[in-house]
Amino acid sequence: MSFTTYRDVLPSGLRVVTVETPHLHTALLAVYVRTGSRHETLVSNGVSHYLEHLFFRGSEGWPDTVKMNAAVEEVGGNLNGVTTRDHGYYYTPIHPAHLRVGLDIIGDMLTRPRLTDMEVERQIILEEMLDEVDEKGRDIDLDNLSKHILFPGHPLALKIAGTRESVTNLTHDQILKHFVQHYVAGNIVVTAAGRVKHSEVLEMSERAFARLPKGPASIEAPPPLTPPGPRLHFVNHDESQTEFRLNFRGVPEQHEDYPALQIIRRVLDDGLSSRLPFEIVEKRGLAYSVSASLDAYHDAGLLEIEAASAPEKAATVVTECLRVIATLCDDLVGDEELARAKRRHRMLLEFSQDSPGELAGWFGGTELFRTPESFNHRADLVDSQSAARVREVARRYLNRENLTVVAVGQRKGLKALERVVAEAPGLPAPEAPAPAAVNGGRG
Amino acid sequence: MSFTTYRDVLPSGLRVVTVETPHLHTALLAVYVRTGSRHETLVSNGVSHYLEHLFFRGSEGWPDTVKMNAAVEEVGGNLNGVTTRDHGYYYTPIHPAHLRVGLDIIGDMLTRPRLTDMEVERQIILEEMLDEVDEKGRDIDLDNLSKHILFPGHPLALKIAGTRESVTNLTHDQILKHFVQHYVAGNIVVTAAGRVKHSEVLEMSERAFARLPKGPASIEAPPPLTPPGPRLHFVNHDESQTEFRLNFRGVPEQHEDYPALQIIRRVLDDGLSSRLPFEIVEKRGLAYSVSASLDAYHDAGLLEIEAASAPEKAATVVTECLRVIATLCDDLVGDEELARAKRRHRMLLEFSQDSPGELAGWFGGTELFRTPESFNHRADLVDSQSAARVREVARRYLNRENLTVVAVGQRKGLKALERVVAEAPGLPAPEAPAPAAVNGGRG
Known part of the structure; x- marks a missing residue:
């Protein structure tokens, strides 16, 4: 570097x-x-x-x-x-x-x-x-x-x-x-x-900063469990598109399951060849865009999938998103796909060398909460995830009970949306005995 | 470089x-x-x-x-x-x-x-x-x-x-x-x-690109004159904010008046110390954001000022925008302000050295229409504008007849908005004999 x-x-x-x-x-x-x-x-x-x-x-x-x-x-x-x-x-x-x-x-x-x-x-x-x-x-x-x-x-x-x-x-x-x-x-x-x-x-x-008084770091109350799902929260708003987000409670960046979640995120959404854009946008033309991202605090994390579509298609888009997610729980990610996710992760870190903003966030912003790891260490962690490990982590977090859907849009299509979320077709049941997904901050 | x-x-x-x-x-x-x-x-x-x-x-x-x-x-x-x-x-x-x-x-x-x-x-x-x-x-x-x-x-x-x-x-x-x-x-x-x-x-x-057939560049019909203003086009849309844009017809990038318009744009909106953010947002708290930008084709150009505010404040925000614009037509820009605009223009070009995207756009995108100038040549052009020249160009383009306002929002406050645009308080009359502002592509 x-x-x-x-x-x-x-x-x-x-x-x-x-x-x-x-x-x-x-x-x-x-x-x-x-x-x-x-x-x-x-x-x-x-x-x-x-x-x-x-x-x-x-x-x-x-x-x-x-x-x-x-x-x-x-x-x-x-x-x-x-x-x-x-x-x-x-x-x-x-x-x-x-x-x-x-x-x-x-x-x-x-x-x-x-x-x-x-x-x-x-x-x-x-x-x-x-x-x-x-x-x-x-x-x-x-x-x-x-x-x-x-x-x-x-x-x-x-x-x-x-x-x-x-x-x-x-x-x-x-x-x-x-x-x-x-x-x-x-x-x-x-x-x-x-x-x-x-x-x-x-x-x-x-x-x-000579005038800055001494004083300790802020402390935070640990986040609560998320109530068990599948749940839908709908807000009526008469726009041309219905927007929605599928939330799965995950883990913070330093957790041992996080590198596998990084791969899951990339398999779902990391360019037009990844699964969600291909299945939802390109193949079926159901929505103009769909995205997956990881949101992380030092003691909690989320995998978020977001899309917007015509109101009457919203239930179909959610169904397809769940179907795509379910394949990660059922099947092993293919060798090429897994290798590509790892390779892109490492390459984009390499590109970050030219971005003072990304470097400041990684090494300065992270420092607020923990010691930031090197680019190479993070890339090695991601590289070490096997397809079996990725499926294991998918099953742990992408289960029915861990699903919370929020939608904002016209009432048109709401009944169908309610049915789809209640069924959460294809998603596995949570692991026994307790859903690991909602225990943040173990790492 | x-x-x-x-x-x-x-x-x-x-x-x-x-x-x-x-x-x-x-x-x-x-x-x-x-x-x-x-x-x-x-x-x-x-x-x-x-x-x-x-x-x-x-x-x-x-x-x-x-x-x-x-x-x-x-x-x-x-x-x-x-x-x-x-x-x-x-x-x-x-x-x-x-x-x-x-x-x-x-x-x-x-x-x-x-x-x-x-x-x-x-x-x-x-x-x-x-x-x-x-x-x-x-x-x-x-x-x-x-x-x-x-x-x-x-x-x-x-x-x-x-x-x-x-x-x-x-x-x-x-x-x-x-x-x-x-x-x-x-x-x-x-x-x-x-x-x-x-x-x-x-x-x-x-x-x-070996298979690319030979063939000529596209040609375009020259843009028409913009109908004389001041004009307001309003579209009813019941959102929480009313959005609007003040359009002034300008000139393309290669026109001799363009460097002065670049300075005008920066004096209006180029950081929190510039005039529009200071007067509209910081001093009066009338809107959360306001921006000015130049939109250019090879044969036409526009100076655009955009903001969003609570519906009942829209007329006041437009009034203030026009007042700020009018000062550019009435008074000379101060030495410090002028020097800062020039200095920032040159410095940000210097920063572009680290951005492949900006370099590709400047040297590749421009090439579609004309030979791109060097960063230094463009910076020299901007540096050569005097305060008197900037005022002269402001008067030429930022006049009543050259103003077209578009607003989208609630009907609340519409009457006041109509009055303000019709009066266009403070803006100069167009130059005799014909409004130079609407003759694009002279450079």
Whole structure:
């Protein structure tokens, strides 16, 4: 590999990760924080995301936000913030010769925010949230709806941006309290990837985050069991297409079954030759697109299959998806197909050498929760999975009881959809004695 | 710059463009064809896009599409096709050591397609088209609606995918005729960018496209004048947000006014410090996002400003957008702001050295229509624009008569929106004697 990774811990507890790629002409600066909607309650829901927005309202050192943003943009950057369910990050591409500008500004934003303009920002967030609801304010976002029923009563069920009610009621005190608790050295990883030098990144980070107080990493309540399926949650929304997601509870990345799930994901959806696009789109023309992905937290994981189709075809598309999934539980994946999944996994990691963003996420983002493995180690883990092992893991997770379907669309075709999900044709019964699939975080 | 570009014309007339970036670990293969919806009629509308889909149904050399796709995916690729209004392209990332696999397959696809499975593919396309319409089949896509009224009676007004009616009626003969006419050597540019060698790309292209018949580049009817504004086209659609686009007819990339328009675009929207995001989002919290972009054909261009907001705020957002635009016509852009726009333009081109996709588009895609300029030449053109020149160009194009607004949303707030567009407050009158803005393709 043409990059070198470094990791150091400053006396404050702040972790600094550098990925040196001297062959590239860019750099990516990213600061990861272990705080998101799963560190909230029903009442404080949305506070992590609200706080993320307020950081962009200026800091003590940069009270004028036009100047703050302009300084970063002047050196090829674009300040950005993202909040997820279990973490947040602040990042910018940046000209490698001007890394200090970006680090100084993000450092000031995150250690001395002014937290002003709360009311203007509240309006912006309420506006942003409209994307996830219908014209009557009801949830229509597949991801929000899925998490809500997969993790009942747990903070992972909360929406990242919060609810209209919680955001309307959030106070300055609540936001300040959240900031003081979570933006501490032990809860943050500073990362630079690209044409940068670790010694310089380390020195600059120490200076830029000198004001960051010491403090521990956030802790999270373990996720609950998902209620046994097969279950269907349907939301009526009169759009031209019905969208749906099949959720199977899986495991986190470090679990011993995860590499086999990575292969299962690739066999299902990794290019036009993979099974779902071929069977659903190309062969039968049932939907315009279908996708499978793995969603992982440090203590839980999901295999998600998503598609959209004309309402009257939705039940057929789900039936076909289940049939394709069932073949993984019944038959061994062929040698060529298995070899291709492994080869692509390794090759795409090789391509990531040219992407500061992917390198920062792998080595910096992961560091929030655990020590990231090398590309080669991960590729070796995937390579070591046999066809028998893949089938064993498919049977463990892709069973009837572990299926939760969420659909949003017209009522047309709903009865058929209900029947298909209730039958879950072809899927195996869960393993005795208890469904292993819902026990996350064993690795 | 750390890349070298090469261009050769094979005896058949096929152009081969290579961008060698020996520092990267990937390659991007792209074949550009000068055919899209502007080469169609009302009756044949959608034929370019339909044909693009059918290429993926296999070729004489690769009748089994799973094998065809698998062969490309095996070497890190993903076959993709895109159809636009004035061209189409077929591309895949690929491991640089296996370029030949990708070229051979795309070459076979585009010279010996089987054009089978028309009916399955028709269903897929009709499904795909649902995205652009409401549940009653009416157009709700801002881009389609805009082009429809900006280029009345001209093929640029046609939708890329066609209409439900035209796609339902397209015959195999029509598709074959379109293929024979447009997929000829003089109408195609083969491009490879990444860790590749031009001598090899040339040799491989010659072999892979040996069956490509000679033939000329497509020709296009010049675009018509846009009817004088200010005009508003509104479509009722009961979503939570009202979306709208302000269109100003501009000029193509090679026009002498284009570099000033590039600066205008960056001053309006190029990071959080730029004027539209600051005024609309950050300062007033009127919308969650707003963007400005340039859309260019070889003989026409557009400056587009797009936003989405709560329905009752739509008129206010449009008013503010117009106010921000008006300042560009009234006042000189400040020195710092102008310098930042130029500097960012040059720096982001520098970053493109690491992106095979951007390099292929710049040097290969442009080649379909004209000789692409170097990064430095383009950056010099932008650098040479003075503040006075930018204001002069703003006045020429951002005037009342040149404004066409398209909005999709709830009826709530419509009256106010109509008033604002009719008044177009702050915008200058068009220059005497005739609005220069609507005369495209002068460069």
